[in-house]
Amino acid sequence: MATTSSSADHKATIIDGKAIAQIIRSEIASEVQDLSKKCGKVPGLAVVIVGNRKDSQSYVSMKRKACAEVGIKSFDLDLPEDVSQDEVISKVHELNANPEVHGILVQLPLPKHINEEKVLTEISIDKDVDGFHPLNIGKLAMKGRDPLFLPCTPKGCLELLSRSGVSIKGKKAVVVGRSNIVGLPVALLLLKEDATVTIVHSRTPDPEHIIREADIIIAAAGQPMMIKGSWIKPGAAVIDVGTNAVDDSSRKSGYRLVGDVDFHEGCKVAGCITPVPGGVGPLTVAMLLKNTLDGAKRVISQTTDDGENSHGQYTNNDDEEEYFYAPGSLSKLQPRKVVSKARWYAKTEMAKVTIQKGSLWKTAGIARSGIVYCSIEEVLFLAEIGALLLLDDCSASSSLDDIYIQRLQIVKAGVGGSSLRLKKQLKSLGYIVRRHGVPWSFKGANSNESVSGKCALESGSVDLESENKRSIIEMFSGMQINEAWGYPPSKAEIEAPERQCVGVPLKFCQVEHGRVSLFSFDRVELPVLP
Numbered sequence: 363m364a365t366t367s368s369s370a371d372h373k374a375t376i377i378d379g380k381a382i383a384q385i386i387r388s389e390i391a392s393e394v395q396d397l398s399k400k401c402g403k404v405p406g407l408a409v410v411i412v413g414n415r416k417d418s419q420s421y422v423s424m425k426r427k428a429c430a431e432v433g434i435k436s437f438d439l440d441l442p443e444d445v446s447q448d449e450v451i452s453k454v455h456e457l458n459a460n461p462e463v464h465g466i467l468v469q470l471p472l473p474k475h476i477n478e479e480k481v482l483t484e485i486s487i488d489k490d491v492d493g494f495h496p497l498n499i500g501k502l503a504m505k506g507r508d509p510l511f512l513p514c515t516p517k518g519c520l521e522l523l524s525r526s527g528v529s530i531k532g533k534k535a536v537v538v539g540r541s542n543i544v545g546l547p548v549a550l551l552l553l554k555e556d557a558t559v560t561i562v563h564s565r566t567p568d569p570e571h572i573i574r575e576a577d578i579i580i581a582a583a584g585q586p587m588m589i590k591g592s593w594i595k596p597g598a599a600v601i602d603v604g605t606n607a608v609d610d611s612s613r614k615s616g617y618r619l620v621g622d623v624d625f626h627e628g629c630k631v632a633g634c635i636t637p638v639p640g641g642v643g644p645l646t647v648a649m650l651l652k653n654t655l656d657g658a659k660r661v662i663s664q665t666t667d668d669g670e671n672s673h674g675q676y677t678n679n680d681d682e683e684e685y686f687y688a689p690g691s692l693s694k695l696q697p698r699k700v701v702s703k704a705r706w707y708a709k710t711e712m713a714k715v716t717i718q719k720g721s722l723w724k725t726a727g728i729a730r731s732g733i734v735y736c737s738i739e740e741v742l743f744l745a746e747i748g749a750l751l752l753l754d755d756c757s758a759s760s761s762l763d764d765i766y767i768q769r770l771q772i773v774k775a776g777v778g779g780s781s782l783r784l785k786k787q788l789k790s791l792g793y794i795v796r797r798h799g800v801p802w803s804f805k806g807a808n809s810n811e812s813v814s815g816k817c818a819l820e821s822g823s824v825d826l827e828s829e830n831k832r833s834i835i836e837m838f839s840g841m842q843i844n845e846a847w848g849y850p851p852s853k854a855e856i857e858a859p860e861r862q863c864v865g866v867p868l869k870f871c872q873v874e875h876g877r878v879s880l881f882s883f884d885r886v887e888l889p890v891l892p
């Protein structure tokens with residue numbers, strides 16, 4: 363996705379926004395197709411334009427074309443330049459009420475006689491795919507709050523950084539410009555990602571000096587080629603949001619587009635840099651499609667989850683809990699009266715519990731910002747005993763086989779190289795992540811008791827390296843703990859300790875992500891995997 367300039371002077375990696383956006387668009391297209399196949403629903407985006415601004419018309423037509431390409435249904439509303447503010451607002455209300463519309467965007471800028479803030483505030487926050495509603499921006503500005511949607515261009519800037527391997531945490535980021543559409547939200551977003559953020563604007567003295575300190579520069583000032591090569595710290599990541607038309611008599615159109623950064627000079631100094639055109643612009647459109655798809659998925663799952671209210675809050679009913687655990691038949695789903703529900707959350711490779719029933723949640727899962735997440739192992743265990751339903755995008759419950767397949771995919775992905783991603787995700791969930799592949803063992807605790815394995819990750823709340831190691835062994839003193847298997851264990855690997863146990867119920871102890879899961883079996887019946 364990134365090409366390095368071949369000339370000796372041009373060292374920066376050029377971030378190809380067009381190619382990255384195309385990948386994202388094809389990912390979205392296949393998700394839209396899946397959604398339509400599984401749920402018979404198609405995401406819908408209303409694209410509203412007021413007046414005849416040439417640039418706005420061109421952006422709107424790009425958005426409508428992109429919708430068609432990925433299978434999103436676009437609802438086109440072209441209003442005349444002299445339309446009244448009330449009329450625009452009443453159209454927005456109609457779109458808010460239309461269940462086929464999952465996202466509404468009003469192209470900006472609006473004509474002078476229309477108050478932008480008043481119109482944007484009327485868009486339902488559930489459909490605010492531009493992320494400009496004051497509530498969404500407010501949440502973006504607050505610690506520990508997550509907006510329903512992020513503004514498209516800022517989200518695109520971060521997507522470009524992450525897909526180019528640029529980490530943000532702890533970096534010095536300078537945002538040039540403080541607009542509501544880009545400068546301000548991108549600064550907030552970088553702050554959420556733990557950068558140290560400075561905003562440089564038209565009244566900042568000596569901007570050059572501040573910009574030169576930055577590891578990451580987001581240029582969104584709307585000033586053609588304002589940032590010179592000498593303003594850039596060698597190796598910095600430069601994301602140029604500017605799209606400025608400058609006269610160019612050599613072009614048929616009479617103009618060409620340039621960014622806020624002098625690209626030619628920037629290439630000589632920066633570590634990586636986006637071009638204009640072909641950098642951030644295509645990501646703006648791709649993120650709009652992504653927001654629309656996410657909005658549609660959210661609505662579809664909310665309307666099909668029974669028991670879950672429209673805000674995705676949880677119900678808990680301890681009194682009704684009934685155990686239908688039938689020893690000896692663990693591989694079969696055990697019906698229970700009280701079943702919790704969860705959804706797979708690909709971002710963290712964990713299931714997000716949407717309905718908690720019973721007291722099992724006092725010990726199961728991990729809570730982060732009031733939401734309980736379960737590892738695939740816990741999902742599998744709870745699904746096996748009939749205490750949890752894992753729902754897919756259409757709220758259909760996944761079969762045990764599906765969950766096993768999901769687990770295998772995760773295991774494979776971990777081995778195949780996405781472990782770094784997993785590590786990052788676990789870190790974001792609050793785990794303390796240790797070095798990979800460092801085995802730990804309890805040599806000498808008891809000749810019969812040795813635990814070893816590839817415990818690479820450690821939970822913040824369970825310090826497996828200290829006295830807890832010993833106490834786990836002591837707690838299960840009657841238990842024989844064997845070498846950990848690779849995942850998943852084969853039938854033969856389970857049968858060996860099973861034979862050794864001669865009638866004593868077998869305990870399967872799994873150490874993963876620094877969490878110890880203990881499963882007790884009378885008899886092991888491995889399900890036949892497809």
Ligand SMILES: Nc1nc2c(c(=O)[nH]1)N[C@@H](CN(C=O)c1ccc(C(=O)N[C@@H](CCC(=O)O)C(=O)O)cc1)CN2
Nearest residue numbers: 421467468469470471492514515639640641643644646
């Ligand atoms: N309601 C909104 N209005 C506006 C937004 C927005 O996100 N929501 N952003 C900008 C304009 N914009 C999208 O609307 C936008 C700008 C640029 C591009 C883009 O792809 N640019 C291309 C060059 C295109 C050309 O040649 O003219 C590029 O940079 O490669 C897409 C969308 C203001 N209004």
